[in-house]
Amino acid sequence: MTEQPLTSEQLRFLAAAAGAAPSLHNSQPWRFRSVPDSLGVRVYADLDRAVPITDPDGRALHISVGAALFNLRVAALRLGRDPEVRLLPDEAEPRLVATVRLARPSPVPLPLGRDLFDAIGQRHSSRQPFANRDVPEAVLGELITAALDEGAVLSPLEEAGVRRVLALTHDAERRTGTDLARMAETRTWLRPEKPAADGIPVSALGPQDHDARVPMRSFTSRTQPTTASQRFEALPQLATLTTHDDRPADWLRAGQAMERVWLLATAHGVRVSVLHQAVEWPDTRWGLREPGEGPGHVQLVLRLGYGPPGPATPRRPVEEILDLTGRAGAAERGTS
Template identity: 50%
Template sequence: MTTEPLEATVVTSLVRDATAAPSVHNSQPWRFRYLAARCAIRLFGDPERAMARSDPHRRALHLGCGAALFNLRVAAARAGREPDTVLLPDPADPWLLAEVRLDRPVRADDDLAVLHPAIHRRHTSRFPFTGEDIPAGVLDGLRAAARMEGARLRVPGAWHVQEVLHLLHDAESRESLDPEAREELRRWTGMPGSDSSGEGVPANAFGPRQHDVTAPVRDFAAGRTMAGRGSATFEKRPQLVLLGTSHDGPVDWLTAGQALERVLLQATLDGLVTSLTSQAMEWPELRWALRDPASSMGHVQMVIRLGYGPEGPKTPRRPVEDVLELA
């Protein structure tokens, strides 16, 4: 059964939901094109919004676009359309990352729509969490969410968490000594007027300064003084999970991005708050060391911090008309 083409207002709503996804430094490295004749939305990566120093292979860009793609699928299912998705549909155009056909009604067994309420509730929280243990059943549900999208979620043991924390702090030390990395970070964080620019991480989303250096939260201030920014003690035993894939190419990155967003949305529905920790992934030798040698996980794609605590503030998004083309 073929359904009618989508109205422009519906397409705009779908893309607005898609762009609520997280991306490195809130760079929002995506563009969308609606093809009315095919009743399809195409997702493109935007190389102008890539991080040349920290993401030279565009892995993080693909992860962010994969997260936006998952939100698009969720929004389409809620709108009653089955999101038939093809990754990298045109080998001649590597920036065309996915095409989502929306010309059929959603399947009765499609479970995506239930995640929709979490799309605009999910925000990164760089504040201290309570340290309360997460029930095993909740963690099992998050593992299942990752598997549904073709990725794996591993809950590391205590020794591995400490090793991950060491690697994260090693990455921050390396970044502090790298002028290009520092400049790239400053470009996208705490910019004057960033609350209204529609991009980047505004200063009010940095969270408090750390009393010590044990927290798995990136300090976006990077040595800058931020007026009115307080300090706090973070949890001593953070709950970290590792999201990974068997292989490490563009399809795997898009797969990981979709799995990441599915995990984050499910965690939000479960009452958890989350933050993403990517700095160790920006140094190849540190990224490789993140994996548990006893695990079959081939490539770690993201470190996720989970817990209970205050929700992070909403970060800005570019207007839909800046990222959507109606053809």
């Protein structure tokens, strides 16, 4: 059975869900376009929204677009459609990172195990201190399985691993803080006063750790603290997300895995923040690998725990990220 062409309203629904994804500095580097027969969506990287000094290879950009792609898949299932994804379908068009065919009804049972749609709107970065409370093994197990299903390895770290990753993140954070070009670039994504549709509002930033154990990213600079420091959890629950290779397709898989883990964690009441600093320098990134864990490229460090949900951050309006001009006129007339 083939589904009807997507209506403009359905395309807006899909793009809005995709656009709610997390992205480096809330740069939202994505665009969406209907396929000509309106039975799918093309997902593009918006290179004008790159963060080139911090992310010279576009790795974090692809992770962000991968997260948006995962949200699109979740929203498609909510519409009753089975998303068939092709990553990087056209070598001649590098900005086209995926096509998602939505021509078939969604299978039963749901391929993701549960409906994650409501978690899309509830998920935020939580940069506040977490409680000294363990994330249950059973929940960590579900998160590990979710990442594996997306082709990535989530490794919750034991104490020695946490201390190693914290030390590397401190080192990277210190380096970043003294790199004037990087700090200037980061500041261009901070939104100190006026509300904006992208970037990070100052209200979404958290405190620094009073005991200097958890190196939260300083988006301003060491000399300009935005809020008083607070005591963070004694031993944070950190997890690395690793892929076998380190090419654009792997970054897209990592982004989908990150978002699946993050939405599932949200559904379980577990908060997440990203500690990305050590991944941004080649040597500290290399040190993030678990000794003895075989080959692999760490794409993300996630901090998991229980605390405030974090505030909602702004998103660009759907009209800015969705291009409806590719739609076949017949499909539009027949269905809208």
